Amino acid sequence: MATIDRTFHVDPATMHLYIESLGKIGWQDECGAVRLAYTPAWMEARKQLSAFMQAAGLEVREDAVGNLFGRLRGEDDSRTILSGSHIDTAPCGGKYDGILGILAGLGALKTLREQAGQPRRSLEVVALCEEEGSRYHATYWGNRAMWGMIRAEELDALRDADDISIGEAMRAAGFPPERYHEAARSDIAMFLEMHIEQGRILYDEHVELGIVEAIQGILKFQVTVHGRAEHAGATPMDIRRDAFQGAAQMALDITRQVEERGRPAVVTMGRWDVRPGGVNVIPSEVRFSIDLRHPDEATLRQLARVCSETCESVARRRGLEVTVEQIENYLPAGMDTALQQTLIASAKTYGASWKYMVSGAGHDSEQMSRHVPAAMLFVPSVDGLSHNPAEYTPIEDVVRGVNVLTATLYQLAY
């Protein structure tokens, strides 16, 4: 078990200023925070962040795709310990998702510089330019650029709702897209990310911090069920082939089996299209989505088989046709156990309650963990809200998280 040598106390007023200053940028009434990649609001937020980084005494630098870094240079500058998150938002987001992880890293580095001086190893805070995929289907764009994973053809192929390519958007924002490969780095030693939980477990259970053991793998499917459209009055129940009744049975049977696995397995059927959709016509075609998540790859694949076998067996019994098509696939990502232990030791030093958690949502740490040791620290979201303008984490919960992050970074870098 790691031990913690020294604690720090970040200034709550500074954290509050950071959150409120950034939260105002791109705020739209009746929607919330809108900072989509390469838009004016996104650029304004980066400018404000850059000013805060400079004021905190960090060396500010941006890369070729628009990731923004603030560095506290160490005695040994060959590799860097990175902390941060993404600056873009969901289409109508709040003041916490993503941005709080950047501000936590900034608050930590500011505090360390002021109270502990130059570190042994370099520390950086990063505002990753794109994670949500809100404007472009380019989830983890900033992250992928750092690992040299962007393909040249994506610059033109990725288009927003106005048919503007991501390359054009980059150029308009001052980032010549042909230089995208210059964003690649090989000097990252590890990554730490603080984030709101985006669920209600910490909030409901009154636990102060979540130590993420793994980010769940996600498999998404589209299920299409075909039956027979017939007159609601003239067709006896016993000769119907009602696509909806079959689909409802599939949905309940799948849910029951996933529930039987217990936490953290989750499955959601959120999108439904029932046709022809007339009150007096028996449904002949139903499409629905399955979103299945589990942190263990073998279990995830086994549950995926449960989903497709359940659909097929219900369809067979009811004389329906069914197809189950996989539409997305993210493998589970384990967080680094040594980093988890350091975070836990830090939490204990502050007397903070904590629990191990599995992240149900995807995060930059998922991509980072494929390349370097990565770890995540969750703070509570009131009512479990996220991707919602009402997202809220009380300042004492924010400060507790940043303190734990600060002490952890001290432990790693000094």
Add this chain to the structure above:
Amino acid sequence: MATIDRTFHVDPATMHLYIESLGKIGWQDECGAVRLAYTPAWMEARKQLSAFMQAAGLEVREDAVGNLFGRLRGEDDSRTILSGSHIDTAPCGGKYDGILGILAGLGALKTLREQAGQPRRSLEVVALCEEEGSRYHATYWGNRAMWGMIRAEELDALRDADDISIGEAMRAAGFPPERYHEAARSDIAMFLEMHIEQGRILYDEHVELGIVEAIQGILKFQVTVHGRAEHAGATPMDIRRDAFQGAAQMALDITRQVEERGRPAVVTMGRWDVRPGGVNVIPSEVRFSIDLRHPDEATLRQLARVCSETCESVARRRGLEVTVEQIENYLPAGMDTALQQTLIASAKTYGASWKYMVSGAGHDSEQMSRHVPAAMLFVPSVDGLSHNPAEYTPIEDVVRGVNVLTATLYQLAY
């Protein structure tokens, strides 16, 4: 049990000519038959029908709203035995729904006049002007006019998709709307209607004729289920309040209980709206329709209670909120038993197979039966199709039905 004194054989070529001549009028490629009330296609069809009626030696008359009658005057002309159906179609209909009942009455009266001469009691065939409610929400308009049930304010209040009132449409078609009340009649003795089944029972079971005992009552409900929208990844199964899972359970539980009642009880949940509808968001609000039908009013009301109690009990168990709102209400209509017996005796005389049926769809006979004895004879629809351009009933099935109708009318009027 009634007995039949004499059989008749209508000319298949004449019936074929009738069906094909009328079927061409208002036919639109990629849609089907479109004869909406008071449109040019509707007027052209009435003109063609009028010519066929005259050629058959009937006295042709139209009433103030556009119902068209062909009379074979009897020795006693004080009351009339009416047969027919509606001339308007569903938005993209076929060549049989409605119009076949008019052509059957016409074929029967033509045959009786030619082969049996003047009847003792007057016989009439009617082309009712509107039954489907396709252009106006004016279901049974022609029928209601005959029974003095139209209210003056409807002439302006009923509007089509182009905001043309039904009064304006009537005037444009040559029917001054202020005269609507002149359509009322008090000399109808009884009503007989031949119709395609609109379901697949006769077709699947190879039964030639259906004797309708009752037209089902219909209750329609809108159910709204409220749960909690949360992140599909970050919310464990055991703390979810998934509105869709609850609604699916309601749908399956209701269906099972209605199935347990056996034929002819039917229930259909055909229209579904699941919100917010994101793949990775737990559904928070579901609206769905319930269409419940049974020929016995007490049973219908009891099944309605089953529906609402099931919704409430599932909602309670799952921590959801639910409202069940009745949106339509048609009471069951019993067909006249003496007329049923005459139809059955006629079917037997022709050696036709038959079965008692309940009509799941509404028909003009439902309205007629509130005022005079009414009866319905079903002929098979291939594959159970209706409200569909592919509607088809083979000519031998048509002729068998018209023969049975003709012998029945002979029995009643001669």
